[in-house]
Amino acid sequence: MGEPKLRFKADDGSDFPDWEDKTLGELFHISAGGDIDKSNCAAKQSKDYPYPVYANALVNNGTYGYANYYKIDGDTFTVTGRGYVGHAVARHCMYVPIVRLLVCQPNMDDDVDFFAEQINYTRVFIESTGVPQLTAPQLSKIKVKRPTLPEQRKIADCLSAVDAVIAAQQAEVDAWEQRKKGVMQKLFSQEVRFKADDGSDFPDWNETRLNKLCEYGTNRGTGGNYVGTENMLKDFGGVAVENRESEGTGSLYGPGDTLMSNIRPYLKKVWTADCEGACSTDILVFHPTNVVPDFLHYVIASDSFVAYVMSAAKGSKMPRGDKAHIMQMPVFVPDKDEQLKIADCLSSMDEVIQKSKDELAKWQELKKGLLQQMFV
Known part of the structure; x- marks a missing residue:
């Protein structure tokens, strides 16, 4: 040092x-x-x-x-x-x-x-x-x-002050994520409903199955943006895309498709693709056919979906969801206008959460820089 x-x-x-x-x-x-x-x-x-x-x-x-x-x-x-x-x-x-x-x-x-x-x-x-x-x-x-004790204390006090800001910012992120979770529960349980633009009630939700809303794993499009389980970010906020060609396994994905890791430790890592590419066999690909893409994203990101996947997961050490079972999941779905309102509401909350995370990252980076200057 x-x-x-x-x-x-x-x-x-x-x-x-x-x-x-x-x-x-x-x-x-x-x-x-x-x-x-x-x-x-x-x-x-x-x-x-x-x-x-x-x-x-x-x-x-x-x-x-x-x-x-x-x-x-x-x-x-x-x-x-x-x-x-x-x-x-x-x-x-x-x-x-x-x-x-x-x-x-x-x-x-x-x-x-x-x-x-x-x-x-x-x-x-x-x-x-x-x-x-x-x-x-x-x-x-x-x-x-x-250093001498007085300088030790000055350094510790400085870092402690930054830690306090980081802790407060992390608490804000956690609070917004909990709020979003509560909103999702109320929306998908239909405890809270939106109104149509003219103030009228939307129609009742229809019960269907996931395979009526989307296709799974068909070969669509081309591209070299590869996604494996190791690319899924720890904060469940998206993926780190590798710009390399597929090795010939797995599925292709395109814009609007929802991707989800299919290995137990990484479940809930969900991403709606904004590009074309390929992914490993441990990534589930859902291509929307009869549903608003962003609404499908929130269905896949819900706790009830993860619980359903794990109810028939196979494997002792690294359980994986059964694809046929997944596509038979019962789903209650509103009409497309209400789907759009739900997706817009949750997307707005995601934007707030992301801004809070960005602010947290800035403070974490500031502390990292201070440590690099202090402990060379």
């Missing part, structure tokens, strides 16, 4: 001293969590079980449960020792670490938030032929840069 390009000034305007080269073992006492006392733990927090139990996980900050005792008290940071190895979280509470979760307790006055950020930027990696594992002796050898 080189010299930082972005430095803070002392309160009197003077320069802080140069950063020291240290190892984590010189600055912190490092230990592993160990076994959990299950007889003194509970799944939910209460006055009888107030202390968090943290494990090697990223979800919910690694919270495993709650205990009526604690092992660690004071400002520390933990580092995951198994699974997603090397993820650091600053802890400012009494808690119980378990299994291979590593705990770093300062030997002197150091800011744990600063070092947790530095460890995450360093991206600790341990080569392993089996399950990746980071031990206390290995972590103790990791080299870090140590």
Whole structure:
């Protein structure tokens, strides 16, 4: 790690001293969590079980449960020792670490938030032929840069302020996605109905089957924009198209077709194509024939559709939906004018969600840039 390009000034305007080269073992006492006392733990927090139990996980900050005792008290940071190895979280509470979760307790006055950020930027990696594992002796050898405590705190406060904005923006994204989910449930259950432009009621919805609305997997069009399961984006917002020729397997797709990953871990990754191309056999292609394309997209993106697909999925490790079963799915459909209104409503919500995601990405990129300048 080189010299930082972005430095803070002392309160009197003077320069802080140069950063020291240290190892984590010189600055912190490092230990592993160990076994959990299950007889003194509970799944939910209460006055009888107030202390968090943290494990090697990223979800919910690694919270495993709650205990009526604690092992660690004071400002520390933990580092995951198994699974997603090397993820650091600053802890400012009494808690119980378990299994291979590593705990770093300062030997002197150091800011744990600063070092947790530095460890995450360093991206600790341990080569392993089996399950990746980071031990206390290995972590103790990791080299870090140590500014004085006042500069550590200035850096940590700056990054914490950016983190607060990122968290608030993520909460906004999550809130809009929940709103959209609620709107979809009300619309597709017909609890909420639109009116025609003249104020009259639309006709009742008709029950049909998916194969009456669209075709599946026929060879249409040409193009080299290839989509495989690995191209489906993590946020379910679309695909990363590779501009390469098809390898002769799978189906072709064209503008207006809805594509969906057909492997269980990636279900709900749905995209309405805006170009021509080809895709792998693990991508389902729905070509609208008797339905508004955007309305079909939201049918495929609904929770009820995913549940239906999984009800007949085949395979133990990586279940895949049965195509014949999928095309027989019962669907209630309004007339095309109401389909358009529903699609326009949900598309408008998607635009708001995307703007919120774009703003989130800007703040995440800002933090990334700050870290690059601070921890060269």
